Amino acid sequence: MQLLIKILVCFFAGIGAGLGTGFAGMSAAAVISPMLITFLGMPAYEAVGIALASDVLASAVSAYTYGKNKNLDIKNGLVMMVTVLLFTMIGSYVSSLVPNTTMGSFSVFMTLLLGIKFIVRPVMTTKEAMAAVSARKRIIQSVICGCLIGFICGFVGAGGGMMMLLILTSVLGYELKTAVGTSVFIMAFTAFTGALSHFAIGGAPDMLILIMCVLFTLLWARIAARFANKASAITLNRVTGVILALLGSVILAVNL
Numbered sequence: 001m002q003l004l005i006k007i008l009v010c011f012f013a014g015i016g017a018g019l020g021t022g023f024a025g026m027s028a029a030a031v032i033s034p035m036l037i038t039f040l041g042m043p044a045y046e047a048v049g050i051a052l053a054s055d056v057l058a059s060a061v062s063a064y065t066y067g068k069n070k071n072l073d074i075k076n077g078l079v080m081m082v083t084v085l086l087f088t089m090i091g092s093y094v095s096s097l098v099p100n101t102t103m104g105s106f107s108v109f110m111t112l113l114l115g116i117k118f119i120v121r122p123v124m125t126t127k128e129a130m131a132a133v134s135a136r137k138r139i140i141q142s143v144i145c146g147c148l149i150g151f152i153c154g155f156v157g158a159g160g161g162m163m164m165l166l167i168l169t170s171v172l173g174y175e176l177k178t179a180v181g182t183s184v185f186i187m188a189f190t191a192f193t194g195a196l197s198h199f200a201i202g203g204a205p206d207m208l209i210l211i212m213c214v215l216f217t218l219l220w221a222r223i224a225a226r227f228a229n230k231a232s233a234i235t236l237n238r239v240t241g242v243i244l245a246l247l248g249s250v251i252l253a254v255n256l
Contacts, residue, residue: 009039010209014054014216016247020111020161021058021217022065022224023240025183026247027161027191028055028217030111034251036209046205049198053205054213055191058221059184065225066181073174076138077182080146080164081189087150088190094151110162112248118241123169123176124233130175141172161187176236177229184225 013035020026032051036042042050066072149163161183168179199205228236 009035010212011216014213015220017217018058018220019224019243020247022062022221023228023243025161025165025180032213045202049195049202050205050210050213052191052195054217056188058217059188062221062225063185063188069229071177072181072185073178076142077185079139079142081186083143083146084150087147088153091151111244114162115241115244115248118237122234122237125173125175127175145171
């Protein structure tokens with residue numbers, strides 16, 4: 001019975017995390033962590049480590065799918081990734097010096113609000129409009145936004161994927177598919193770094209749960225990414241919005 005519960009929790013966590021990653025570049029930690037903590041009574045640190053590990057392959061496979069369909073900005077993605085990683089550490093350090101700064105529900109509310117935003121005001125930017133921005137201006141924007149995303153994620157402790165998607169579409173003016181592709185590309189590296197540090201500090205996790213979460217998340221992320229790259233812009237906006245709104249509502253209910 002205990003094994004069956006573990007399988008079901010990991011399966012449904014993998015569905016939510018995989019769809020969120022493949023469609024919206026969302027971090028698996030936002031879905032998997034609260035489910036493992038709530039339904040399996042897992043320590044939060046171990047749950048986050050497993051969620052980040054699940055994110056690595058799912059994000060990498062999603063990034064490959066988006067890249068194969070020419071919906072990935074590798075050059076600016078690498079620039080942003082470096083600044084995100086650096087300022088995440090800075091934000092985390094600053095957060096440790098300031099009492100009572102935890103905002104555990106930040107990523108949950110952000111997921112819900114971003115989902116509603118995509119339904120009400122879809123991102124209809126074209127690749128032609130993206131190409132009109134000069135390379136120098138794009139790199140400067142990537143550096144500044146990477147610093148902002150990294151610091152907020154380090155200070156708050158959550159919301160990396162959602163912050164990136166919001167900044168890429170609303171501030172940098174990315175077309176939605178390219179924004180998601182670039183987001184999962186960055187997330188693959190940040191999740192790998194986070195998972196290694198969690199396992200190095202907290203020790204080896206429950207291997208059965210880890211393997212199930214990785215496989216289920218990978219499967220659904222692959223399915224979502226393939227569908228997303230074939231969908232029209234308006235369809236992708238609506239599907240992404242509905243999935244984010246549903247995940248945000250479910251995670252909020254789980255947390256409460």
